[in-house]
């Protein structure tokens with residue numbers, strides 16, 4: 560799983576194909592991510608303070624990481640990345656142009 564929270568990704572399959580957005584949550588075990596505005600589903604909610612009328616809200620649902628590509632600002636599109644270790648730090652690097660993404664923690 561090469562996608563992290565806060566990444567900009569491009570959707571490469573499904574209903575939102577071609578869209579670019581930000582990762583808000585990842586589920587590493589399931590290899591899935593929540594991406595802002597992507598894979599929206601309508602969810603029924605009960606009446607509450609937050610939703611006084613009840614009814615339906617639109618929420619993002621998990622999308623599989625295989626449907627996402629990391630967005631490379633240099634290539635200006637979704638790209639494949641490889642992991643590179645430099646001075647004990649791990650980086651993700653664009654396979655096309657060599658762009659180094661910000662340092663990752665794990």
Ligand SMILES: [Zn+2]
Pocket residue numbers: 631632633634635638653654655656657658
């Ligand atoms: Zn690139």
